[in-house]
Amino acid sequence: MTSMTATAAGDPAPTGRRERKKQRTREALIDAAYTLFAEKGFEATTVEEIADLVDVSSRTFFRYFSSKEDVVLTFQEEQFAAMKAALAARPPDEPVITAMRNAGVAVMRASEEGEYGFDLQKFVCVQQMMESSPALFGRSLEHGQKKQAEITRIVAERMGVDPAADMRPHVAAGAASCAFRAAYDLWIHGDGDPKRLSELVDQVFALIEDGLNYPSAARP
Amino acid sequence: MTSMTATAAGDPAPTGRRERKKQRTREALIDAAYTLFAEKGFEATTVEEIADLVDVSSRTFFRYFSSKEDVVLTFQEEQFAAMKAALAARPPDEPVITAMRNAGVAVMRASEEGEYGFDLQKFVCVQQMMESSPALFGRSLEHGQKKQAEITRIVAERMGVDPAADMRPHVAAGAASCAFRAAYDLWIHGDGDPKRLSELVDQVFALIEDGLNYPSAARP
DNA sequence: ATAAAGCTGTCATAGCATGACACTTGTCGT
DNA sequence: ACGACAAGTGTCATGCTATGACAGCTTTAT
DSSP states (O other): OOOOOOOSSOSSOOOOHHHHHHHHHHHHHHHHHHHHHHHHOTTTSOHHHHHHHHTSOHHHHHHHOSSHHHHHHHHHHHHHHHHHHHHHTSOTTSOHHHHHHHHHHHHHHHHHTTOSSOOHHHHHHHHHHHHHOHHHHHHHHHHHHHHHHHHHHHHHHHHTSOTTTOSHHHHHHHHHHHHHHHHHHHHHTOOSOOOOHHHHHHHHHHHHHTTOOOOOOOOO | OOOOOTTTTOSSOOOOHHHHHHHHHHHHHHHHHHHHHHHHOTTTSOHHHHHHHHTSOHHHHHHHOSSHHHHHHHHHHHHHHHHHHHHHHSOTTSOHHHHHHHHHHHHHHHHHTTOSSOOHHHHHHHHHHHHHOHHHHHHHHHHHHHHHHHHHHHHHHHHTSOTTTOSHHHHHHHHHHHHHHHHHHHHHTOOSOOOOHHHHHHHHHHHHHTTOOOOOOOOO
């Protein structure tokens, strides 16, 4: 495989006509899926319906996505890519937890301003689907876990240590991904005080950096 | 095993004969499932095979468990129950993170000594199944998330604050569950230095309590 | 003992996911 | 431009998970 014909120009344009068609089909499937999801919910929508709406066979759907959940996870993948880029852009002398914090806040801010492809509206839609679909929720967490492993590697590299010998990258990455989930949670199940997501991310990280040493309310 | 035949006198025992039969079927299904899982792996084992081994219809299997994954999660449920009990047993004036840390360590220690119903051997088996079955892994994370919500409530109560208004319980609970996952991870993918699980849990919590402020190795 | 309630087995059905094979269409070499 | 080859798709077939409906049997309660 990898015919690597390295046609014409070079890297940025391995574009053929077939590639474009594929890309269009893929996006059409995503669009159709989100349309139907928004309309009838995630579970109530069948793969066949999605495929029919794009006028391809269900079999073809599975050639683009390994599962119905996979369509939704596309979104998370994009978001993660943005996070990774933001993290790489942080000054290299910043402590890792601070770097992750700032990267997270930066991405959220940008989202709030409508930058990036992923708008917060879509994000909310996805989040709501999760609530009503355990299977999807599970896949999402699973995906997050995979990404956490990647973050662990990046953090380890940044710290200049071996992740196999030093558990700190593991824990830091875990704490970070947990922080984001907590922020999402607090944002979605807003307590009537609708803060901005970027603000929540910042605050949650602040708590973690303080060590979470909360006293119990020693009861009588 | 050790089926708690305490029926007779009966504390909270609305136990009839039918109940016992049901319980036996349930345990038989679990046993059969684990046997087959260990033998041929999680995914390669079908519900029908499990049911056949107990000599019930597959339909009946689904009356006991909502899914194949659910059988495995039984184990995690027991473990969580132990954790909750251990947490409740901590002195009420202990800071929450410390209480969770000590509770976790206590449960792991007890497991290592072979107390509780769940032995570490079974734990390892479950963990290995997760690795090879994304679906199961997802469900497990999902289950963990549900339990985290419960922990949030407990922590909030312990701190004497309202979890809807104060985000600290959320974050603390999240950090704790993340700590356990990190410890599991480090234990399973041991770096050749097979520490005890209880020790790992302790260490991971220690890192979190220190705030994770790791400097980056400012590279030239 | 008899009626009510609960559990089970047997269909039946829907949806997800994958494999095999043939057909169409884009792509590349000459 | 033509033909060989590769890639994408449709159709058919299949397996497994999960749920619903109904009938029959066992347990429980009166």
